[in-house]
Amino acid sequence: MSWRSGGRLRWAAAVPFALVGLLGAPVGTGAATGTRAPVERTAEPTEQVTEPAEEGALVPSYEAGLTPEDEKVKAFLTQNAVLEDIAAYASERIVLPQDVPLHAAGCGEANAFWDPRAQDITFCYEYLEELAPLLAAQQSKGTAEERSAQLDQDLVGVTNEAVLHELGHALVNLYDLPVVGKEEDAADQLSALLLASGDERHVGYALSTITSYAALANAAARGEQPLKVYADEHSLDAQRFYNWVCWLYGSDPDQYAPVVQTERNPDGILPPDRAGQCPGEFRQMEKSWSPALKPYLKT
Numbered sequence: 280m281s282w283r284s285g286g287r288l289r290w291a292a293a294v295p296f297a298l299v300g301l302l303g304a305p306v307g308t309g310a311a312t313g314t315r316a317p318v319e320r321t322a323e324p325t326e327q328v329t330e331p332a333e334e335g336a337l338v339p340s341y342e343a344g345l346t347p348e349d350e351k352v353k354a355f356l357t358q359n360a361v362l363e364d365i366a367a368y369a370s371e372r373i374v375l376p377q378d379v380p381l382h383a384a385g386c387g388e389a390n391a392f393w394d395p396r397a398q399d400i401t402f403c404y405e406y407l408e409e410l411a412p413l414l415a416a417q418q419s420k421g422t423a424e425e426r427s428a429q430l431d432q433d434l435v436g437v438t439n440e441a442v443l444h445e446l447g448h449a450l451v452n453l454y455d456l457p458v459v460g461k462e463e464d465a466a467d468q469l470s471a472l473l474l475a476s477g478d479e480r481h482v483g484y485a486l487s488t489i490t491s492y493a494a495l496a497n498a499a500a501r502g503e504q505p506l507k508v509y510a511d512e513h514s515l516d517a518q519r520f521y522n523w524v525c526w527l528y529g530s531d532p533d534q535y536a537p538v539v540q541t542e543r544n545p546d547g548i549l550p551p552d553r554a555g556q557c558p559g560e561f562r563q564m565e566k567s568w569s570p571a572l573k574p575y576l577k578t
């Protein structure tokens with residue numbers, strides 16, 4: 280399969296030209312990696328979320344880390360107001376029936392989860408600690424500074440993806456939504472729907488997500504993941520990679536046409552058989568999630 284030639288998923292080669300600049304866009308003006316001192320940024324106080332009482336919102340908080348590495352991730356997320364930005368974005372697009380606490384925390388594992396009993400979402404600092412070296416290894420172009428800025432953007436992107444995925448579980452639970460198929464796939468779909476239909480910054484986060492699944496799938500292809508991943512309730516990373524490529528393409532087939540593999544475009548990463556289904560998949564996702572979406576998304 281062409282996407283695995285050279286041992287790497289070649290998403291970057293297929294990224295539409297117009298998006299190349301986007302991929303290199305820095306995170307705000309003061310983005311920082313976990314390895315260098317974050318630049319000053321004044322985080323918005325969470326009390327400024329001014330939703331009316333009948334509508335809930337994600338309510339961010341940053342808990343103490345368990346390790347010095349956790350504390351670096353906490354500083355990165357705090358100083359870039361990453362959770363606050365996600366909460367504001369979700370409020371624009373999702374109707375939440377109640378406030379949902381969104382904790383960033385040290386968990387002792389690379390994870391993110393919705394807790395149906397506590398009715399809150401936790402994003403673990405370890406998630407970024409695990410992904411950062413994989414994302415960095417995925418990079419092949421640019422100066423050290425450009426790579427660092429790209430890594431920052433990718434880390435913010437995968438944080439968006441993970442939190443919006445957990446928001447999907449929260450919505451299924453809080454609205455008692457019927458889910459056909461795996462709830463994990465439905466949660467991925469909500470995350471993809473919100474990011475792919477967003478502005479350039481959020482589409483960039485969708486691209487970061489695709490890059491992260493490419494990195495994880497490459498690690499799996501190298502035999503660096505245990506066999507138990509096949510028992511996991513999530514789809515495999517390579518499947519999630521293709522799903523995200525498909526959904527992004529399906530959100531705007533004209534713009535993302537270069538990702539489709541054709542005779543004239545043999546480097547396209549999305550097989551044509553799947554590509555033909557993607558616009559329909561994306562429309563179906565909008566329909567499935569419509570009870571929780573703000574009306575303007577229902578186009």
Ligand SMILES: [Zn+2]
Pocket residue numbers: 444445448463466
């Ligand atoms: Zn999940």
